[in-house]
Amino acid sequence: MLGQIEFDRFYVKGEGCYLIDDKGDRYLDFLSGFGVFALGRGHPAIVQALHDALDADLPNLVQMDCALLPGVLAQELVARSHPGIERVFFTNSGAEAVESAIKFARSATKRTRILYCDHAFHGLTTGALSLNGGREFRSGFGPLLPGCDMIPFGDASALARELRRGDVAAFIAEPIQGKGVNMASEDFWQEAQSLCRRHKALMILDEVQAGMGRSGTFFCHEQFGITPDIITVSKALSGGYVPVGAMLCTETVSDSVFSSMDRAVVHSSTFSTNQLAMVAGLATLQAFEDEDILDRVRRTGKAFTKALDPLVEKYEFLHEVRGMGLMIGLVFGEPTTPALRRRFRMIEALRSALFSQMIVLPLFHRHRILTQVAADNMNVIKLLPPLIAGDDEVELFADALDDVLSSAQQGSSLIFEFGKTMARGTLHKARL
Ligand SMILES: Cc1ncc(COP(=O)(O)O)c(C=O)c1O
Numbered sequence: 549m550l551g552q553i554e555f556d557r558f559y560v561k562g563e564g565c566y567l568i569d570d571k572g573d574r575y576l577d578f579l580s581g582f583g584v585f586a587l588g589r590g591h592p593a594i595v596q597a598l599h600d601a602l603d604a605d606l607p608n609l610v611q612m613d614c615a616l617l618p619g620v621l622a623q624e625l626v627a628r629s630h631p632g633i634e635r636v637f638f639t640n641s642g643a644e645a646v647e648s649a650i651k652f653a654r655s656a657t658k659r660t661r662i663l664y665c666d667h668a669f670h671g672l673t674t675g676a677l678s679l680n681g682g683r684e685f686r687s688g689f690g691p692l693l694p695g696c697d698m699i700p701f702g703d704a705s706a707l708a709r710e711l712r713r714g715d716v717a718a719f720i721a722e723p724i725q726g727k728g729v730n731m732a733s734e735d736f737w738q739e740a741q742s743l744c745r746r747h748k749a750l751m752i753l754d755e756v757q758a759g760m761g762r763s764g765t766f767f768c769h770e771q772f773g774i775t776p777d778i779i780t781v782s783k784a785l786s787g788g789y790v791p792v793g794a795m796l797c798t799e800t801v802s803d804s805v806f807s808s809m810d811r812a813v814v815h816s817s818t819f820s821t822n823q824l825a826m827v828a829g830l831a832t833l834q835a836f837e838d839e840d841i842l843d844r845v846r847r848t849g850k851a852f853t854k855a856l857d858p859l860v861e862k863y864e865f866l867h868e869v870r871g872m873g874l875m876i877g878l879v880f881g882e883p884t885t886p887a888l889r890r891r892f893r894m895i896e897a898l899r900s901a902l903f904s905q906m907i908v909l910p911l912f913h914r915h916r917i918l919t920q921v922a923a924d925n926m927n928v929i930k931l932l933p934p935l936i937a938g939d940d941e942v943e944l945f946a947d948a949l950d951d952v953l954s955s956a957q958q959g960s961s962l963i964f965e966f967g968k969t970m971a972r973g974t975l976h977k978a979r980l
Pocket residue numbers: 582641642643644646669670671672722726754755756757758782783
């Protein structure tokens with residue numbers, strides 16, 4: 549697929565918001581490795597901390613000990629959470645944090661049913677996949693976990709209806725959905741929380757993508773004024789360097805799992821507290837403070853809005869710019885002018901949501917900016933710039949998008965460019 553669209557570069561260096569390939573070309577990275585390199589690539593303090601940890605070579609993963617670093621990182625995470633969140637279980641990935649949340653919620657409530665949202669993405673291990681709101685991911689892997697039911701994202705009455713059955717262990721949701729950069733109203737979040745409390749179900753906020761500063765606050769749900777029972781994080785936690793995730797929860801939830809000596813090891817994961825992940829995590833959190841990351845995200849988020857909103861006015865193809873902080877969705881759709889609408893429909897007739905793909909390609913090939921379509925069958929481009937991005941990156945991106953959208957508006961050159969890339973990609977594949 550990457551060959552087909554000629555994205556198959558060989559990158560040899562990463563510097564902050566930029567990637568450099570083997571030909572010396574520099575690319576603006578608005579994927580950040582799907583959000584993990586939140587502090588940019590080659591972050592000196594994180595790299596140094598990892599070198600120091602390797603040099604110190606302290607005993608790692610003794611397992612039958614009381615290791616210091618996981619405790620310190622857990623304390624740092626708890627300190628950034630709302631009162632009531634007191635326990636942290638480390639994992640190797642976002643999906644594993646979600647798996648833990650499923651188990652802990654079932655254990656704490658003695659109930660089995662989990663509610664999730666349409667378009668939800670919580671990872672692709674079997675349990676997390678059972679909470680996936682997209683058919684394209686689930687197909688071919690069933691039967692998945694029983695007792696998992698989908699409700700429309702942001703629909704409090706559907707949530708109330710399901711909760712009334714009295715068998716729901718938890719409602720899980722992303723504060724901003726990664727697949728589509730979809731958002732629910734603040735009212736929904738408040739109501740969802742009070743409904744869960746009333747029906748004694750737990751609320752799990754999956755902050756794997758929107759959390760750790762991306763929205764402008766450490767956890768995105770802080771901005772909705774809610775206090776979930778379980779929180780999952782991963783991606784940015786180690787600054788991208790070492791796989792790591794964490795499930796944060798209340799003492800009651802944790803104690804329901806580890807409720808006796810016999811149950812002391814009922815949930816564990818061999819590498820979860822590995823030292824390099826913990827060191828990278830601590831260095832990342834320290835860098836958040838030292839570099840005033842949350843404030844920067846809020847400022848750069850506003851700069852994006854200021855630069856991109858005028859393009860919504862200027863181009864009929866661009867319907868909306870949505871998101872929070874530096875999780876941004878560019879929503880494309882049918883123009884109103886008949887000639888433009890015909891062109892849009894012609895492209896969409898080839899494949900649904902092809903239009904946004906046609907924008908991603910010239911952003912990359914003409915302007916060397918790496919972005920992605922937010923989800924299958926959705927005309928939304930998602931931007932996940934490193935949280936250290938600033939005015940220069942905003943300007944580079946806005947100018948590039950302006951140029952590409954102006955081509956789309958003016959004529960069919962973009963279609964030819966797209967066709968040429970695909971044809972070259974096919975030839976290249978045939979030669980291989
Ligand atoms: C909200 C959310 N939850 C969970 C996951 C799964 O994380 P991982 O790929 O580390 O398993 C992702 C990954 O994109 C995600 O965005």
